[in-house]
C-alpha cells in the first residue's frame with residue numbers, strides 16, 4: 001500500500017513531481033547517499049526532538065515495532081486515556097501518520113503535536129508587531145494527523161500544535177483562512193494537496209520534472225536534469241518555472257524549446273486577449289507579454305545562438321580598491337560565521353576574512369564589527385564593492401537589528417545605496433543574457449572558465465563544514481570553508497571582469 005504520509009505532503013509542497021518520481025521514477029537514477037546538508041538538518045531535528053522529549057516526565061513510548069503493531073498499541077493507549085503518547089502510529093485506509101506526540105484533552109479527545117527544529121511560524125517580525133503565519137508544510141501535516149484522529153474517533157476539533165526550535169508551543173487553527181487575502185482555509189488547502197498526492201501515488205496522474213533551485217538538494221537532480229535536457233523542456237530556460245511551463249504546455253501546446261523559440265509574442269497575446277473576452281481568464285494566467293518575450297530571447301540564446309549578450313554598455317566604477325564580497329551563514333541557526341573579501345588593488349590581490357570560531361552572539365558581533373572597521377580603513381570614495389544577489393544586504397540589515405551598537409541602520413542602508421556598492425545579479429539580469437539555464441554565481445563563473453578548488457562547492461556544504469568545525473575545532477575543516485569562500489569571492493571578480501569584457 002502506498003500510504004499518504006506527512007512526508008509525501010511535504011514533498012509535494014516542495015516539488016509537485018517528487019511524489020510521482022519517488023514512486024514510479026527510474027530508481028537506478030536516484031542518488032542513494034543523502035545530501036550532507038539534508039543529513040545535517042535531519043540530525044539537528046532528531047537532537048531537538050530528543051531534547052524536548054527528555055524534558056517530559058511521563059509518556060507512553062510507542063516508537064518501537066512495526067507500523068501495524070504500533071498502530072494497535074496507539075489505539076489501545078488512546079482507549080485507555082493515556083495522557084501523552086510518543087510516536088504513536090495512526091492509520092486509516094490509505095493514510096498513515098506518526099505525530100511526535102498525542103496529548104489527551106479534558107474531553108478525552110487527542111491533540112496532535114509535532115516537534116520541529118525550525119520556527120513555528122514564518123514571516124514573524126517582533127519589531128514590526130507582525131506575528132507571522134502558519135507554515136504550509138506544518139499545517140498540512142497537522143491536518144493529516146487531525147483527520148486520522150477524527151476518522152479513528154479520537155478528535156472533534158480542528159487544531160494541532162507545533163513545538164518549535166525555541167520550545168514554544170504554537171497552536172495551528174486548521175479551519176482558519178490561510179491568509180488575510182486568501183479565500184481558502186488550511187483544511188481546504190490540505191484536501192487539495194492530499195488529492196494530488198493520492199492521484200500521483202496511484203499513478204492516476206503523472207507530472208513532469210521542472211528545473212528549480214530546490215533540485216540541487218534532491219536525490220533526483222541528475223535524473224530530472226537529464227530528462228529536462230533530453231526533452232528540451234522549457235524549464236531549462238532561466239526564470240521559466242514550473243507554473244509558466246505548464247501554462248505554455250497546456251494552453252499553447254508548446255512543449256519543446258524548438259517550438260517555443262518560434263512563437264510570435266504578438267500573436268500569442270492576441271490569442272490571450274480573445275480567450276479573456278470569451279470568459280477564459282485562466283488562459284496563460286500570469287504569463288505576460290514582456291516575460292514571454294524575455295523567455296523566448298533566453299531560449300534562443302540557450303538553445304540556438306549559444307553566446308552571451310549584453311544590452312548596452314555596462315559601466316562599472318574605476319577605483320583603486322575593488323572588493324569582491326561574500327558571506328557565509330547558517331540560516332537554520334540564523335548565524336553569520338564568515339565575511340570574506342577578495343581585494344584587488346594596484347598593489348596586488350589578497351583575501352581578507354572575518355570569521356567566527358564559536359556559535360555565540362559575542363563572536364558573531366565581533367567579526368561583524370571587524371568587517372566594518374576594515375571598510376572604514378579603505379580609501380573612502382576610491383573603492384567599489386561587488387557582491388551577488390540581495391542576500392548580503394538583507395542579512396546585514398538583520399544583523400543591524402541584532403547588534404545596533406555596531407552600526408546604525410542608516411549607515412548600513414547608505415552603504416548599500418552607494419553607486420559603488422554593486423549587486424552584480426541585478427546587472428546580470430537587467431543588462432545581459434547567457435546561454436545557461438541558471439544565472440547563479442556558480443553557473444556564470446563556471447561558464448566564464450572559473451573553477452572552485454573544492455570539487456563539490458556549495459553554500460549548503462559550507463554550513464555542514466562549519467558545524468563540523470564547531471564540534472571538532474579541526475583547522476583543516478576551517479581552511480576548507482575559507483578556500484570555498486575565497487573562491488566564491490574570486491568568482492565574483494571573474495564575473496565582474498566577464499561583464500566588462502562583454
Ligand code: SF4
Nearest residue numbers: 015209210215218224
Ligand atoms: S530534481 Fe527537482 S524536479 Fe526532480 S524531483 Fe527533485 S525537486 Fe522535483
